[in-house]
Every structure is written in structure tokens, then in C-alpha cells.
Amino acid sequence: MAAYKSELIETLTSRGFLHQCTNLEGLDAKAAAGVVTGYIGFDATADSLHVGHLVQIMALRWMQKTGQRPIALMGGGTTKVGDPSGKDESRRLMDDATIMANITSIRQSFDRFLTFGSGPQDAILANNADWLDKLQYIPFLRDIGRHFTINRMLTMDSVKLRLEREQPLTFLEFNYMILQGYDFVELHRRHGCTLQLGGSDQWGNIIQGVELGRRIAEAELFGFTCPLITTASGAKMGKTASGAVWLKAERFSPYDYYQYWRNSDDADVGRFLKLFTDLPLDEIARLEKLAGSEINEAKKVLALETTRLLHGDAAANDAAETARKTFEQGGIGDDLPTIDMTAADFAAGIPAWSLFQKAGLADSNGEARRLIRGGGAKLNDQKLDDENLSITASTAVNGVIKLSAGKKRHAIVKVG
RNA sequence: GGAGGGAUGGCCGAGCGGUCAAUGGCAGCAGACUGUAAAUCUGCCGACUUAUGUCUACGAAGGUUCGAAUCCUUCUCCCUCCA
Numbered sequence: 001m002a003a004y005k006s007e008l009i010e011t012l013t014s015r016g017f018l019h020q021c022t023n024l025e026g027l028d029a030k031a032a033a034g035v036v037t038g039y040i041g042f043d044a045t046a047d048s049l050h051v052g053h054l055v056q057i058m059a060l061r062w063m064q065k066t067g068q069r070p071i072a073l074m075g076g077g078t079t080k081v082g083d084p085s086g087k088d089e090s091r092r093l094m095d096d097a098t099i100m101a102n103i104t105s106i107r108q109s110f111d112r113f114l115t116f117g118s119g120p121q122d123a124i125l126a127n128n129a130d131w132l133d134k135l136q137y138i139p140f141l142r143d144i145g146r147h148f149t150i151n152r153m154l155t156m157d158s159v160k161l162r163l164e165r166e167q168p169l170t171f172l173e174f175n176y177m178i179l180q181g182y183d184f185v186e187l188h189r190r191h192g193c194t195l196q197l198g199g200s201d202q203w204g205n206i207i208q209g210v211e212l213g214r215r216i217a218e219a220e221l222f223g224f225t226c227p228l229i230t231t232a233s234g235a236k237m238g239k240t241a242s243g244a245v246w247l248k249a250e251r252f253s254p255y256d257y258y259q260y261w262r263n264s265d266d267a268d269v270g271r272f273l274k275l276f277t278d279l280p281l282d283e284i285a286r287l288e289k290l291a292g293s294e295i296n297e298a299k300k301v302l303a304l305e306t307t308r309l310l311h312g313d314a315a316a317n318d319a320a321e322t323a324r325k326t327f328e329q330g331g332i333g334d335d336l337p338t339i340d341m342t343a344a345d346f347a348a349g350i351p352a353w354s355l356f357q358k359a360g361l362a363d364s365n366g367e368a369r370r371l372i373r374g375g376g377a378k379l380n381d382q383k384l385d386d387e388n389l390s391i392t393a394s395t396a397v398n399g400v401i402k403l404s405a406g407k408k409r410h411a412i413v414k415v416g
Numbered sequence: 417g418g419a420g421g422g423a424u425g426g427c428c429g430a431g432c433g434g435u436c437a438a439u440g441g442c443a444g445c446a447g448a449c450u451g452u453a454a455a456u457c458u459g460c461c462g463a464c465u466u467a468u469g470u471c472u473a474c475g476a477a478g479g480u481u482c483g484a485a486u487c488c489u490u491c492u493c494c495c496u497c498c499a
Contacts, residue, residue, distance in 0.1 A: 168494070232454080259452080266453045293451040327452055351465065367445080370460055376446040388465075406445075408452055 006031035007066040012224075014281060015274040017059050019200045019227040022210055027195065027222045031068060035120060038063055038195030038224075039071035039187055041128070041180065044079045044102035045094065048248035049109055051237050051260070055226045055275055059197050061113045064123055065278075071124045071193055072110050074103045077132025078180060084173040085158040085201045103127065109247045112310055124191060128183050144182050147215050148208070153177065156204040177205045184209030185217050195222045229275065232267035247310055254311040255335035258319035259408070261303035269298050277305035326410055330381060332402050337411045346415065349390030352379065359403050359411040371405055378404035 004010040008031040012018055021027060030036055040056045042049065049057070060070035079099050107125060110116070114123035153159060156177060162169040184206070187193035196206050206223035213221035229237050237245075245260050246252040252260075264272055270288035273279055279287075279301070287298035300320070307316035322333025339359050350358075353368040356377060362368035371377050372387040380395070380402050393415050395401050401413040 263452060266451090269453090293453090295453075296451055299451095299453080323452080354465080362445095364463065365465075366463065367461085369466070371446065374446045374460060376460095406447090409445095 004028045004032075008036065008063060008068050011062050011066055012059065015062070016271055017055065017062070017226050017275065019225045020203055020223075021225070022207070022223040023220075026220070027224065030194070030222075031066075035067065035069055036063075036195055037069040037071060037187075037191055037193040038197055038222075039073045039126070039184075039193050040197045041073040041075050041078065041183060042106065043075040043083060044099045044106060046246075047102045047105040048246040048251050049106055050247060051245040052229075054247070055229050056197065056199065057110070057113050058276060059226055060123070061278075064114055064121060067121060069121050069123070070114060071126055071187060071191060072114065073183065073187065074106065074125065074127045074129075076100070076103055076127040076129030078128055078176060078183070080129075081176050081179060082173050083158070083176050083180075083205075084162055084169055085176075085205065099129075105248065109310070112312075126187065126191070128179075128186070131186050132179060132183075140182075143216070144178065144212070147212055148178055148181075156208075158201075158204055177208050180205040181208035181212040184221060185213050185219075188213055188217055188219050188221060194219065195224060197224045197226065200225045200228050232265040249311060249315075253335070253337070254307055254315040255319040255322055255333075255337075257310065258303045258307045258316065258323060261306045262299050262323060263408075264299055264302060266295055269295060269302055273298070273302050273305075277302065277309070279305060332400060332410075332412055338414055339411065340414045340416060342416055343393045346391065346393040349392045351387070352377070352384055352389040352391055353387045355391055355401075355413065356403055356405065359413055361403055361405040361409055361411055376406050378402075 004013065006028050009024065009028040018024075027036070038060075040060055042053065042056075060072060063070040076099055079094060079102075080096075110123075110125065116123045116125055153174070158177065159169060159174065180202075184193070184196050196209055198206055203223070203225050206225065210221045210223050213219045231237060244252075245257065261272070261276075270284060273284045273287060274281070277284075287301060290298050303323075304316055304320050307319055311319075318335050322335035325331040325333040326336065337360055341358075353362075353365055353372060356362050356368040356371060357365050361377075362371055368377075369387045372384055375383065375385075377384040379389075379391070380397060381404070391401070396413075396415040399415050401415065402410065403413065404410045
């Protein structure tokens with residue numbers, strides 16, 4: 001029944017990972033015949049990746065699960081240059097120490113999704129600083145630079161868009177695609193890597209690598225891009241009120257992560273289950289059929305599965321349990337954001353607006369006041385009308401005060 | 417090097433001496449409706465213990481004026497054209 005010979009391509013296509021491929025049949029045949037080593041590059045611009053990177057990470061995960069060998073390439077070198085793709089402005093230059101620290105931090109997330117090691121199918125973690133840092137300008141220009149034409153480079157979207165929008169593009173950034181192309185060839189030399197995956201915005205960069213490989217290594221390299229995942233309402237994934245949806249628990253708690261997925265658009269559920277969970281397709285097909293409010297069951301599965309992958313069973317179950325208690329019983333779950341205060345803090349009474357601000361439900365005192373005035377605040381599940389209400393330790397029930405901003409954002413204050 | 421144009425709140429984008437914390441749109445938050453969904457409608461949306469109050473803010477620094485985001489000078493950065 002499979003349309004493709006290899007499990008890899010069959011899986012990636014049926015789950016919605018394919019956007020463009022340089023030679024799908026060729027890659028399919030190669031993957032069916034033996035182990036293909038493929039990589040995806042990640043820039044180290046922050047100490048954590050975010051949901052926007054998840055498609056790529058899942059693609060690597062499927063590579064490994066279908067018997068191929070994935071490489072996660074950390075852009076220790078390229079991050080110093082900055083990828084102009086899809087950006088109007090240059091990124092601020094980052095120093096080595098920050099980049100190294102980011103790489104160390106990001107590496108932890110990969111351990112959740114991939115098995116690293118030295119076996120034939122173990123994933124490899126590479127860092128392009130290992131070769132890019134050592135490049136010598138003149139030799140590099142002569143060996144690599146001569147294979148790139150300015151004519152061609154100017155037609156690349158990343159460059160063209162910048163120019164069309166009259167935004168400056170520095171020579172530094174202009175070199176990014178050359179370095180990325182070189183990465184591909186270098187990974188081919190070092191690890192026999194013949195495939196580069198990436199987001200659809202990386203197509204141009206990937207092509208450059210494929211062509212460079214053909215010219216200087218006489219290798220047939222493959223490029224494969226994943227679609228840019230947007231929500232049904234057209235927004236890029238991963239933006240919430242509090243900022244990006246980070247993969248690192250310290251930046252974005254497992255409970256918040258669970259809630260992020262739990263609140264997915266109806267129209268996105270099936271697609272997300274395929275892309276972001278390991279669930280078998282027939283199971284997903286069953287969940288997709290749920291209509292009306294029943295689709296909430298599918299959303300719970302989506303939230304639980306995605307959270308399990310990233311944070312593990314225990315954290316996922318805790319998050320699900322907290323959500324269940326909070327939303328289905330109107331109670332209090334352990335995973336809700338919590339602040340600790342002492343009875344002494346309450347000795348003189350704390351105004352309600354101040355407590356909301358302290359609990360993180362409002363960014364400023366004024367915002368807390370507006371929230372209460374607007375009728376969106378609850379104290380122990382009772383609507384709060386008086387923003388100046390003086391709250392004392394006696395407000396606590398079993399040592400805990402529950403604050404709510406709207407229906408979804410809750411926090412608890414522990415009075416100890 | 418020369419000539420023009422531009423820099424406004426998270427973003428886009430009006431304003432061009434007072435009535436400007438600054439029109440409008442987007443994003444965001446809340447309310448209603450619901451299913452912890454979408455769409456829609458409504459309110460809010462610089463900070464300050466909230467005030468017909470104060471402070472901070474229209475690239476930076478000075479200046480003119482009773483009064484400046486708006487005028488002048490210098491500076492910084494960006495864009496376009498010419499060399």
C-alpha cells in the first residue's frame with residue numbers, strides 16, 4: 001500500500017513533513033537501500049529551542065526511528081554570522097561564550113528526542129564551529145567561494161526579499177548561505193551525510209549545499225524541507241502572551257506546554273498529532289473523526305503526548321492532572337504557577353491588585369487593576385470586584401489562595 | 417564626496433506649534449457566546465496605591481517659544497539617486 005519504498009519517506013510524507021525535496025524518488029531509493037545520514041542545522045541564538053523548531057526535531061526523530069542516522073548540527077560557527085532568511089533586520093552579533101552556553105543548553109532538549117552515541121544508527125551531535133572557526137579566508141574563497149556566483153545568490157529569497165524591502169543586508173550575512181552550503185559538504189566528508197533537512201525557508205540555503213556537493217565532492221546530496229507550520233488562523237506557531245513556547249522547562253513549564261497544545265485550534269489537531277506525536281496514523285485518524293466538543297479528547301491526547309515526548313511521562317501526567325483538577329473540577333492543581341509568601345507578608349493586608357501582580361498574572365500594578373475592573377479576576381473562584389480589597393492570611397484556604405485571571409490563567413499563593 | 421528622503425508606543429502607520437500618552441489597524445488581555453476551540457460582538461491596552469495628579473515617551477543632544485512629536489542647530493543610524 002505504501003507509495004514509497006522506504007519507511008523513512010513513507011513516514012515523512014504521510015505525516016505531513018514534506019514540503020519540497022530535491023529528488024524524492026532518488027532519496028526514497030537510497031533510504032530503502034541502506035542507512036542514510038541526514039542533518040538539520042540549528043542556530044544557537046538562544047539557550048533554548050522553541051516550538052518552531054519542533055517539526056525539524058521530529059523529522060530527525062523519525063529518521064532515527066525508521067532506521068536512518070540523524071545529525072543535529074549546532075551552528076556554533078554560523079550563529080556568529082546570522083542567517084538573513086526570513087528576517088528584515090540583522091541579528092545582533094553574539095559572543096562566543098554566549099553561543100557556547102546556548103549550545104550546551106540546547107543539547108539537553110535533543111536528548112529527549114534522539115538517542116546519541118557512536119553506533120551506526122545513533123544520532124550525532126556536531127558543531128560547525130569545529131570547522132568554520134578554522135577557515136582561512138583566502139583558501140576558502142578559492143576553494144569554495146569560486147563555486148558560488150553572485151548572480152545566483154542575488155536570486156535567493158533570503159537576499160532578494162531584503163533588497164526588495166530596502167532593508168540592509170550586510171556582507172557578513174550574505175555569506176551565511178555559503179557557510180551553510182559548506183557545512184553540508186563538510187558533514188558529507190566527515191560522516192557520509194547525504195541529506196539536509198530544514199524548514200521551508202531553508203530551501204535556498206540547502207540547494208546551495210547540494211550543488212556545492214556535486215561540484216567539489218562529486219556527491220549526490222539531497223535536500224528536504226518541511227513546511228512552515230502555522231496555526232489554522234495563519235499565525236506562526238509558538239507565540240503566546242508570555243512569549244515564545246520554549247522547549248526548556250525552566251523557560252516554559254511542562255504545565256504551560258501542556259496547556260499550549262491543549263488549546264490548539266480544532267482545525268489543527270489532526271495535523272499536529274501527525275507532526276508532533278509518535279502516535280500511529282490509524283489512531284490519529286480515529287481521533288480526527290471526533291466532532292464537536294468531543295474533539296477536546298483529541299486535544300488532551302495531543303497535549304499529553306507532546307508533553308511526554310519533551311518532558312517525560314511523570315511531568316506530562318502531572319500537567320494533565322493539574323489541568324483536569326483546575327478546569328474540570330474548578331479546583332487547584334499542583335502544577336499551577338505558585339508564589340510563596342509568609343503570614344508576615346500579609347500582616348498589614350495586601351491590596352488585591354498587588355497580589356495579582358506579584359503572582360505574575362499581570363505585568364504591572366496598573367494592568368492588575370484593569371483586569372479586576374474589567375471583571376476578569378477571581379479570588380478563590382469568586383469574582384473579585386474591588387481592586388483595593390485588602391487580602392490577609394485569613395483569605396487562604398488550607399494555606400493557599402487561588403487567583404485567576406480569566407478562565408485559563410491561574411496562580412496560587414502559598415501562605416506559609 | 418554631493419543631492420534628496422526617513423527614524424513615532426510590541427509591530428504597521430497617522431500626526432507636522434497648543435485640545436497629544438499621541439487617530440487607525442494588527443497583536444495582546446478581559447467580558448459575552450461556547451467545548452480550556454474558531455468566528456462574532458463589547459471593554460481594556462505606557463508607568464506610578466488610581467489621581468480633573470505625577471512621571472516617562474515620538475532616534476540623540478542642544479536651542480527657539482508661555483507652550484514642541486511637530487520649528488531651528490548639531491550628531492547617530494537607515495534608504496534612494498548622483499560621483
